[in-house]
Amino acid sequence: MSTALVATRKGLFTVSVDPAGTPTIGEPAFVGVPVTNAVRDPRDGALYASLDHGHFGVHLHRSDDDGASWTEIAAPEYPPKPDGVVDVNPMTQQETVWATQLAWTIEPGHPDEPGVVWCxxxxxxxxxxxxxxxTWRLVESLWNVPARAKWFGGGYDEAGIHTVSVDPRGPGRVVIGLSCGGAWRTTDGGATWEIAASGMRAxxxxxxxxxxxxTQDPHRLARCASDPDVIWCQHHCGIFRTSDNGDRWIEIEQAGPSTFGFAVAAHPDDPQTAWFVPAVNDEVRVPVDGRFVVTRTRDGGRTFDVLSNGLPTGASYDLVYRHGLDVDASGEQLIMGSTTGSLWWSGDAGDRFELVSANLPPIHSVRFC
Amino acid sequence: MAQVTFAKALQRHVTCPTASIEADSLRRVLDGYFVQFPAARSYVLDEQGAVRRHIAVFVGGELIVDRVGLADPVGADDDVHVFQALSGGAA
Known part of the structure; x- marks a missing residue:
């Protein structure tokens, strides 16, 4: 039995797939409330969910009983802006308000640092x-990098961190991705940061x-767990891959119908394998020719399979958001959710997909747990 | 005494019953209310103390003017109503 958390615009769903490949969708939590992201902490089993109430702000919840009950925990809160500090978004020329607008991603820390969670x-x-x-504290060492004056929003008015990639080689090594502000790396638990986006192209x-x-716009980063120097990037302007933990990114110029998209999943054991979900381009965020497919490379990006078995055969306008695709620890199971509320599961690395539901709310995030 | 009432939509998510608070400005009224019901604060105000963008606050039947400083005066007979603004709805 495998399980995944599916965070949607109108609640959090849990999907279970039995060994025969039959999926079951459980009763939703937070029904009616936009859930941005949800994840299980493999260290203690806790579930975390970030809610975007719209009217009532961002609120985080934790469950210690597999989702049977949830407890509201603290939400990240920015400190007061110091007197005299000018913090202007270069794109809008508006003053940036130091307040959490979205808790875009929650990521458990390294196994050797229990209790550590990133947001x-x-x-x-x-x-x-x-x-x-x-409790939460702003990582001021990153917030205060001079380059932040150049950051601007990608999809939202303000910049945002959507990826926190914890390096399995040891605590304190993290790469983050943000739209728009490139990728950043720390090796000392966040005390110091360096840019890690050279080679990306805007x-x-x-x-x-x-x-x-x-000022790069990586839409999502995905790291190979067993070869952690390898990170894949679905960028606003194409697909990139690094084999040196972000020292240098190499562009992959061809990938099936398009290199534009939002989501990427990296095989946990094979650094040559990754999955993407293409759309036409920035201006037309729908599948190319209305044909919804997944692309998969097994040779480091030199060639791509175009996977469509089990996906819609007629015209389809599904888009998969940056957190809308995940691969499990075996590298065989995929789960994928779209903006039109369709959810698919694959038990064979995408050779065939099974439609779990075509009637969920718009899907923000999927995550095996 | 100002009677402070919250929309039903908010009562679903956090404890925020109607209560009477003695104070002469909205800031003092809400500060007094949130002493009694602290969990409600972050649903109405952001971490810098400003009214959340999609929250509408009425004092004596008028929308407030100072959404950051909450300096709007509250008269002895004024009631305070906190609603969700329709601008923040999601279809």
């Missing part, structure tokens, strides 16, 4: 908890700025 937010702050989310700025690592 990436909009407007661009990374938060760390040392007590399972009971076509939404003048050509002379295309290579500026500080």
């Amino acid at each position: 990436g937010t909009i407007p661009g702050g990374l938060f760390r908890s040392d007590d399972r989310g009971d 076509d939404f700025v003048p050509p002379e700025l295309a290579g500026d690592p500080d």
Whole structure:
């Protein structure tokens, strides 16, 4: 039996798939409430969910009984902006409000640092908890990097951290991805940070700025667990891969129908294998020719399989958000949810997909647990 | 005494019963209320103390003016109503 958390615009669903491949969707939690992200902490089994109430702000909840009950925990809160500090979004020329607009991703820390949980937010702050989310503190070393003056929103008005990739080689080594502000790396638990986006390319700025690592828009980063120097990136302007933990990103220029998309999943054991869900381009965020497919490379990005077995045969306009695709620890099971509320599962690395539901709310995030 | 009432939509998520608070400004009224019901604070105000963008606050039947400082005066007979603004709805 495998299980996944499916965070949607109208609640959090749990999907179970039995050994025969038959899926079951459980009763939703937080029904009617937008759930941005949900994850299980493999160290203690706790579930975390971030809710975006819209009217009533961002609130985080934790469950210690597999979702039977939830307890509200603290939400990340920014400190007061110091007097005299000018913090202007370069794109909007509006003052950035130091307040959590979205808890975009929650990520358990390294197994050797129990209790540590990371939270990436909009407007661009990374938060760390040392007590399972009971308290949070802004990682000021990242918030205060001079390059933040160049960050701007991608999809939202303000910049946001959507990926916190914990390096399995030891605590304190983390790579984050943010839209728009590139990728950043720490090796000392967040005390210091360095940009890790060289080689990425942006076509939404003048050509002379295309290579500026500080303004890249990686939509999502996915690391190979067994070869942690390998990280895949679905970027706003294409697909990139690093084999040196972000020292240098290499662009993959061909990937089936399109290199535009939001989601990426990395095989946990094979650094040559990753999955993507393409759409036309920035201006037309629908499948190419209305044909919804998944692309998979098994040779480091040199060639791609175009996977469609079990996916819609007619015109389809599903888009998969950046947290909408996940692979399990075996590298064989995939789960994928779309903006039109369709959810698919695969038990054979995408050779065939099974439709779990076509009638869920728009799906923000899926995660095996 | 100002009677502070919250929309039913918020009562679903956090404890926020109607209560009477003696104070002469909205900031003092809400501060007094949140002493009694602290969990409700973060549903109405952000961490810098400003009214959340999609919250509507009425004092004496008028929408408040100072959404950051909450300096709007509260008269002896004024009631305070906290609603969700329709601008924040999600279909």
